Amino acid sequence: DGGITQSPKYLFRKEGQNVTLSCEQNLNHDAMYWYRQDPGQGLRLIYYSQIVNDFQKGDIAEGYSVSREKKESFPLTVTSAQKNPTAFYLCASSFPRQGRWQPQHFGDGTRLSIL
Amino acid sequence: AQSVTQLGSHVSVSEGALVLLRCNYSSSVPPYLFWYVQYPNQGLQLLLKYTTGATLVKGINGFEAEFKKSETSFHLTKPSAHMSDAAEYFCAVSAGSNRDDKIIFGKGTRLHILP
Numbered sequence: 001d002g003g004i005t006q007s008p009k010y011l012f013r014k015e016g017q018n019v020t021l022s023c024e025q026n027l028n029h030d031a032m033y034w035y036r037q038d039p040g041q042g043l044r045l046i047y048y049s050q051i052v053n054d055f056q057k058g059d060i061a062e063g064y065s066v067s068r069e070k071k072e073s074f075p076l077t078v079t080s081a082q083k084n085p086t087a088f089y090l091c092a093s094s095f096p097r098q099g100r101w102q103p104q105h106f107g108d109g110t111r112l113s114i115l
Numbered sequence: 116a117q118s119v120t121q122l123g124s125h126v127s128v129s130e131g132a133l134v135l136l137r138c139n140y141s142s143s144v145p146p147y148l149f150w151y152v153q154y155p156n157q158g159l160q161l162l163l164k165y166t167t168g169a170t171l172v173k174g175i176n177g178f179e180a181e182f183k184k185s186e187t188s189f190h191l192t193k194p195s196a197h198m199s200d201a202a203e204y205f206c207a208v209s210a211g212s213n214r215d216d217k218i219i220f221g222k223g224t225r226l227h228i229l230p
Contacts, residue, residue, distance in 0.1 A: 006158075040222060092159075103149055103161050103164055
């Protein structure tokens with residue numbers, strides 16, 4: 001079955017450490033997204049990519065980095081510059097944008113906590 | 116710019132009662148509107164969407180929503196609540212066709228089902 005796989009499901013970060021969250025999709029979607037979810041704040045867009053080797057900052061990109069070397073993969077690195085990384089991170093994908101953003105398919109998320 | 120407001124961060128209904136989750140949007144152009152559901156520790160799943168055409172949209176699990184342009188609303192309803200409907204629900208709008216326009220999510224409404 002097609003879908004989005006995020007790993008790991010739970011991740012712990014030490015102070016000063018970079019960590020990378022994995023996101024893989026086999027839906028043949030061109031567009032991929034990373035969101036951060038905090039209680040009571042809904043979803044906030046971190047980065048998105050409409051095509052391989054291209055990505056744009058979302059609303060809260062500071063302290064995060066991404067790469068898009070393959071269509072299927074869009075890893076997110078939470079750097080030590082992100083001072084409050086504890087959150088639930090969601091990866092999503094969608095068909096290519098043709099004038100409007102399309103409905104997104106989501107992975108099951110990675111919960112990141114600070115040790 | 117577009118925006119979404121979900122009225123009520125928590126809603127409680129009795130099993131078998133009507134479910135009504137409210138969503139109002141702001142947009143300068145005809146919007147695309149979405150409702151997503153999120154179960155604990157999972158990603159979001161698309162319930163239904165409105166793009167153009169019929170203003171009453173039917174989705175999965177017996178949910179439906181009606182686009183009312185005059186009221187800038189897209190409320191989600193279900194005639195009879197079931198215990199399995201307990202989850203968090205997100206309304207979202209996609210309103211622009213410019214490069215920087217995005218899907219905007221509301222802050223979510225947690226639905227509690229009382230036995």
